[in-house]
Amino acid sequence: MISHTTRAALAAGLLASSVACGRVASSAEAAEAGVQQPLAPRLIVFITVDQLRGDMLDRYRGDLHLGFARLMRGAMFVNAFQDHAITETAPGHASTMSGRFPSSTGITSNTAGVVDPAFHLLTGARGEVGASPLRFQGTTLTDWLSAKDSRSHALSVSMKDRAAILPIGRSKQDVYWYSVNGSFTTSNYYRDSLPAWVMAFNARRIPASYAGAEWRLSRDSAKYSEPDAVPYENKGVNNVFPHLFPDDTAGAMSYLRATPTMDSLTALFALEGLRQTGVGSGPQTDILAVSFSATDVIGHAYGPDSREAHENEIRLDQTLGWFLDSLYKLRDSNAVMVALTGDHGMSPIPELARARGEATGDQGLRVNLWDQVDAVRAGLHAAGVDTTAFVYDVETVALDRAAVTRAHLKPDSILDAFVRAAKQVRGIARVDRIAQLRKADFVHDPIARRWSHQIPPDSPVDLVITLTRYSYWSSIVATHGSPYDQDASVPVIFYGPWVKPGRYTTFTRVVDMGPTLAAIAGVKPTERTDGVVLREALKP
Numbered sequence: 001m002i003s004h005t006t007r008a009a010l011a012a013g014l015l016a017s018s019v020a021c022g023r024v025a026s027s028a029e030a031a032e033a034g035v036q037q038p039l040a041p042r043l044i045v046f047i048t049v050d051q052l053r054g055d056m057l058d059r060y061r062g063d064l065h066l067g068f069a070r071l072m073r074g075a076m077f078v079n080a081f082q083d084h085a086i087t088e089t090a091p092g093h094a095s096t097m098s099g100r101f102p103s104s105t106g107i108t109s110n111t112a113g114v115v116d117p118a119f120h121l122l123t124g125a126r127g128e129v130g131a132s133p134l135r136f137q138g139t140t141l142t143d144w145l146s147a148k149d150s151r152s153h154a155l156s157v158s159m160k161d162r163a164a165i166l167p168i169g170r171s172k173q174d175v176y177w178y179s180v181n182g183s184f185t186t187s188n189y190y191r192d193s194l195p196a197w198v199m200a201f202n203a204r205r206i207p208a209s210y211a212g213a214e215w216r217l218s219r220d221s222a223k224y225s226e227p228d229a230v231p232y233e234n235k236g237v238n239n240v241f242p243h244l245f246p247d248d249t250a251g252a253m254s255y256l257r258a259t260p261t262m263d264s265l266t267a268l269f270a271l272e273g274l275r276q277t278g279v280g281s282g283p284q285t286d287i288l289a290v291s292f293s294a295t296d297v298i299g300h301a302y303g304p305d306s307r308e309a310h311e312n313e314i315r316l317d318q319t320l321g322w323f324l325d326s327l328y329k330l331r332d333s334n335a336v337m338v339a340l341t342g343d344h345g346m347s348p349i350p351e352l353a354r355a356r357g358e359a360t361g362d363q364g365l366r367v368n369l370w371d372q373v374d375a376v377r378a379g380l381h382a383a384g385v386d387t388t389a390f391v392y393d394v395e396t397v398a399l400d401r402a403a404v405t406r407a408h409l410k411p412d413s414i415l416d417a418f419v420r421a422a423k424q425v426r427g428i429a430r431v432d433r434i435a436q437l438r439k440a441d442f443v444h445d446p447i448a449r450r451w452s453h454q455i456p457p458d459s460p461v462d463l464v465i466t467l468t469r470y471s472y473w474s475s476i477v478a479t480h481g482s483p484y485d486q487d488a489s490v491p492v493i494f495y496g497p498w499v500k501p502g503r504y505t506t507f508t509r510v511v512d513m514g515p516t517l518a519a520i521a522g523v524k525p526t527e528r529t530d531g532v533v534l535r536e537a538l539k540p
């Protein structure tokens with residue numbers, strides 16, 4: 001049985017040029033040394049790895065020799081953050097090329113992301129909901145480039161709809177994501193029918209060919225420092241290598257998302273899109289946005305400290321290696337600017353964090369506030385107020401002040417009583433009035449800063465709730481979403497002839513990437529950004 005990376009590479013005819021040969025030197029190596037610097041890039045390649053925590057590339061560095069290793073030889077910011085509080089996928093992607101925090105993009109959580117029944121998928125499995133960027137507010141680098149040169153064109157691809165859509169903002173570009181029916185699709189927000197090249201790619205039915213395949217370790221099992229069989233991983237079932245794809249094609253097309261194959265398929269599709277759309281071949285600056293999602297799916301199932309997570313990064317390093325080698329065959333490396341980041345970081349499995357002493361005391365618990373919410377709502381009901389006046393959404397509370405005032409209740413008293421009750425619950429670190437947090441000392445209180453960057457100024461939210469470190473609202477095996485550094489930290493990397501290679505320790509935010517790439521492309525953001533240009537990494 002052939003491994004699935006080999007299979008995908010064979011399908012693309014890429015094996016000989018990349019995977020088998022290892023790192024291939026190209027003119028990008030000369031560009032790395034700063035031999036030639038054109039005026040503006042013809043192509044900006046923006047890579048987002050879903051759930052790539054800031055320390056992960058260093059953690060696995062000894063095993064990364066291809067794509068990651070190459071990009072790490074660029075300008076690498078190692079003290080970088082998605083500097084907002086609800087560190088989920090949608091807010092993270094919306095902040096990448098907009099240069100703005102969720103408080104400005106309006107994409108404050110996954111549920112406030114791209115799901116939109118008003119737009120349907122052009123091809124999709126039964127029950128898959130449509131998607132659009134209509135909740136995204138403002139502009140992105142794509143719009144700034146288009147304002148300068150209307151020929152500017154973007155191609156954005158990912159497994160996830162939100163990861164393909166949000167980096168581009170509202171612009172109607174070539175935006176595609178993966179359906180569990182095994183095809184790449186888009187919604188009728190973007191177009192009325194799939195282009196011929198997308199249909200031809202889908203007709204190859206690569207995902208279906210994985211029925212009955214295995215996800216095996218790429219190295220000798222003794223070379224992995226992590227144990228494989230850990231009871232907390234994947235709730236104790238199917239948590240050891242090799243991982244088996246279901247025998248049926250429908251099952252395989254869905255299961256593929258939880259393996260490194262998803263990312264190699266995404267890379268293949270992105271390269272085919274580059275060939276077919278001509279993105280990056282004109283005199284103007286175009287964008288290719290690629291988001292790799294397998295790290296997230298695997299991390300949620302097995303945790304960030306699993307052998308699966310380690311193996312996945314080795315495989316993504318290989319995928320990025322042949323992706324970059326192929327990219328530089330299709331486009332002149334002296335005209336290509338590459339950036340890489342993550343949409344959020346990741347927390348350890350709470351039970352594991354407690355067992356190994358990383359989480360202590362009230363840390364690393366699974367928490368909910370349903371009893372406290374029910375108590376408030378019972379009080380409202382008794383006073384004749386509709387219980388929907390108390391809007392509770394996991395970590396935020398909004399109170400309909402007019403409704404409770406009409407019933408002669410005091411809104412602030414209701415909120416204060418909830419705060420007191422919530423603070424009694426083990427695992428709750430703090431419950432704050434958002435209005436107070438906006439006035440906090442942002443240098444010494446990063447949690448306040450991240451909440452302030454999260455909630456739009458015109459939001460009805462009154463209270464924000466922060467768990468203790470390593471604690472979860474969720475029953476999922478492992479997750480992210482907190483304002484703590486482990487969930488907010490991500491790498492920020494720039495690679496191309498415009499930057500000075502090096503390891504930068506300056507405190508940096510992902511919102512600085514959009515303005516920095518705009519400066520490299522010689523365009524100005526058409527609105528105020530939260531981020532700034534990272535001039536220290538740019539050549540004069």
Ligand SMILES: [Zn+2]
Nearest residue numbers: 051089296300
């Ligand atoms: Zn996730």
